[in-house]
Amino acid sequence: MVTASHLPEDRNGFKMFTKNGGFSKKDIQTMTDLAILEARGLHDTGIIPPSSGPAAVMCSERVHFMKHYIQTLQDAIIRESSVEDDSSLPLAGLRIVLNAGNGSGSFFNNLLQKLGADVSSSFNLNPDGTFPDGVPNPENNKMIEKTLRACEECKADIGIMFDTDADRCGFVVPRTVTPTSSSDYEALNKNRLIALLSVIFSNTSPGSTIVTDSTTSEGLSDFITNNLGLVHNRYLRGYANVIGKAKEITESGEAIAEMAIETSGHCAMRENGYLDDGTYTAVKVIGLLSRISRSSNADDRVSLLDLISDMKEMEVEKEVRLNVLDGSIQTTTQVFGHIANIVEDACTGGNGSEKVTEWELDSENLEGVRVRTGNGGFFMLRRSLHDPVISIMVEGTSPHDVQTFFERLYNLLQRNKEITGAVELSVLQN
Structure with a gap:
């Protein structure tokens, strides 16, 4: 993956992945050392591989990766929505606002629409590295306010916010849900997002471990531990740190760490190879919303915020x-x-x-x-x-x-x- 993330456009770099997740610093150093060793060997023997022509060294196969990636997300939404196939359009009846921030996550809007969601009020969908509406950050009050207003105008069921390369996300959701409309929108990010995702795992993986960064609140820890019966491992800041800790816990057999997450919105789940992927985080939340919407009577609809109402929050x-x-x-x-x-x-x-x-x-x-x-x-x-x-x-x-x-x-x-x-x-x- 080529990305500058939140850095200036002249700071593009590479993120590298295998089926087991993203490369760590140690993995990158090992790969670099091997490349240097191979290059020196070729140089010492006087063999310089050609860069063009029939004998050129190049990728053995080109893959249209996005097609496969989007299919993975589609399958996950269908699974999380608890429907057997996509013929029933699991997101039908949901009005979803995506603020992609002119970043790389705009493709997600088409998938939501394909699965039945009304995405007519989504915005900032044109990828633009100059970020004309400001560098997207789901923690930023400006991005939250713009998404909140868009949700209010169309009475959306949920708003989704991605950062530049869509490895972080946050949400805007209604506090009040009635049979005919939604209102009183609030941000669902930081501690709230961690709490909501923990609710999901408390049902699918009781007693499992949630690894977070060091800045999470006292109320969140109490909610995860005492309300949900999960184990909260408050570790260090840095998404690579929390992911590494989650992998270590699971691989040791000590426990099953289902999720590694920062208050910034970086989130990696065991079921997704511990890859910090904002679109996959969105899949989990949208799937939960879809299940609630289809299983509840119109008069009994609840807000996602109701699911974490027992978490004590500071003013x-x-x-x-x-x-x-x-x-x-x-x-x-x-x-x-x-x-x-x-x-x-x-x-x-x-x-x-x-x-x-x-x-x-x-x-x-x-x-x-x-x-x-x-x-x-x-x-x-x-x-x-x-x-x-x-x-x-x-x-x-x-x-x-x-x-x-x-x-x-x-x-x-x-x-x-x-x-x-x-x-x-x-x-x-x-």
């Missing part, structure tokens, strides 16, 4: 970034260590620090520092591996609670000269 989510003044990764690492120590001491009362009663250090956290703040809230400190930035993410029950947290953190950090001389703390006061 406020905010992230701030502390920029390291000298721009160095070394300073970033050092300053993060100082901040982490201060926060950990505030949680435990260690090193003569005054203990913050509401703060509880998450000892099982594997990335940065994560602290529970009571009532389902938390905050998390992480340093970037590539940029001179320290991220502070917080979820709270109210704007006041979140502001109080930032004020408390500012008061703790501004006493340390090694921190105040290295980062700009004023963002904590805004």
